[in-house]
Amino acid sequence: MKRILCMLSLLLIITACDDGNLTVDVIDFSEVTAQKCSAKDVIYKVKDGEMLFIEIPASTFTADETLDGAPIEVSINSTNKVTYRKYDGDVSQLNICPTVPDATPNLKEEWNATAGTIQITSTAVKSTNATDNSTRITGYTYNIVFKDITFEKPTGPQRYQTFVFGNYATTVSPLAFGFNHEVDKSACSTKIYDFSGGEVFTLDLADYTALFTHDTATPRTRLISATNKLSYRLYSGTITDAYFCATTIPSTPTLTQQWDAIDGIDTVSGIIEVTTTTLTSSTYLHTIRLKKVTLKKGNSEFSLGDDYLFGTLITP
Structure with a gap:
């Protein structure tokens, strides 16, 4: 009996050690609106003392819809970056958008994505004229999802099979149609x-x-x-x-x-x-x-x- 108890105890110790120093942290920005820096290609979300942002060329977000089941896909690499940061106080766009970001609050922790894919599904936003049922495109909404993304964080790597970043919206000028109808x-x-x-x-x-x-x-x-x-x-x-x-x-x-x-x-x-x-x-x-x-x-x-x-x- 003693032998069986010893073996069970040893198994529990091995199982606990198998997790090593990997700590699964939860980051959730699903309720936060995405914004873009005006002077650089960074789309970001801030929540209290946390920030999640994507560095990605603006040309990725084409002014067109994507077909069902065929999102735009780009690999996370040196051009397309995803980063999570935690600060010791509330943050804002001043901590990411200026050429020289604000020095406060202080950065406590940073995770950098090392692998994965960014999927972008685009939908046209339209206005409707109720009188004649005409429509005009006024912008596009881009739903962004990270697939098989791995973050390298201080306590070790953390992987998400699917991580929903959320929607990023743009506006376009509706076509003028300034014709006098005398053809x-x-x-x-x-x-x-x-x-x-x-x-x-x-x-x-x-x-x-x-x-x-x-x-x-x-x-x-x-x-x-x-x-x-x-x-x-x-x-x-x-x-x-x-x-x-x-x-x-x-x-x-x-x-x-x-x-x-x-x-x-x-x-x-x-x-x-x-x-x-x-x-x-x-x-x-x-x-x-x-x-x-x-x-x-x-x-x-x-x-x-x-x-x-x-x-x-x-x-x-």
């Missing part, structure tokens, strides 16, 4: 344009002749498709028809954004409608409306609404 036909093609500074709204219609007739009886419709296309482009400077009619497209201004309309579905969405009235004995006024049209860039999209006035075109 023109291109001088060098059958494309129809509406210009406003660096904004260009274009209808590229293979069915131009069929849509713009002298028939004033009923509206004529076509679906947005590979041959009847709609696109919105934003340039770095003012655009005119000459830009597109040049033999070689000029190097400036440069294209900064392009949104293309999604193909239509009969009687449902993506519909181009043209209504014609007699303006004078020799001219006709064509009113072009877009019904339930959605524009897309990458994985992001927004709606022009139930009924959007593209513009009016006068033809002889």
Whole structure:
């Protein structure tokens, strides 16, 4: 019996020693809002005397949505760093953002991530116009999760299979759509344009002749498709028809954004409608409306609404 008790005691001692000096500490910033330093690429969270921050290039956070199950993934390394710090007093952005951070409170402990992956899932934030059901993208929310992350801390390594950092939000300026809706036909093609500074709204219609007739009886419709296309482009400077009619497209201004309309579905969405009235004995006024049209860039999209006035075109 004594022998059995001795063996059990020895087993307990070995089990206890197997933990060594590894102490599992709990860090939780789930209820804290993430912020970004204005002058450097650091996203941080502070809670009383604790701080958790990521040093990561701003270009990682693209202005686009990620597909379901396909987050942005970057490895933790010398470029993408994750750090936890504990201080002897309450901390703020003054302890991380300035070139020379505040010296107080004093740093008590620091953990540096040595391995793992940063996963980022991006979702567009949209505003909705309740009158016409149109939407506009106003920003993006990035959900950040650390996978298989290992922190090297004073008492030894600590690993998390999944560690939720939380959401980081950005804002974008909604597209202006500052058009006057008086459109023109291109001088060098059958494309129809509406210009406003660096904004260009274009209808590229293979069915131009069929849509713009002298028939004033009923509206004529076509679906947005590979041959009847709609696109919105934003340039770095003012655009005119000459830009597109040049033999070689000029190097400036440069294209900064392009949104293309999604193909239509009969009687449902993506519909181009043209209504014609007699303006004078020799001219006709064509009113072009877009019904339930959605524009897309990458994985992001927004709606022009139930009924959007593209513009009016006068033809002889």
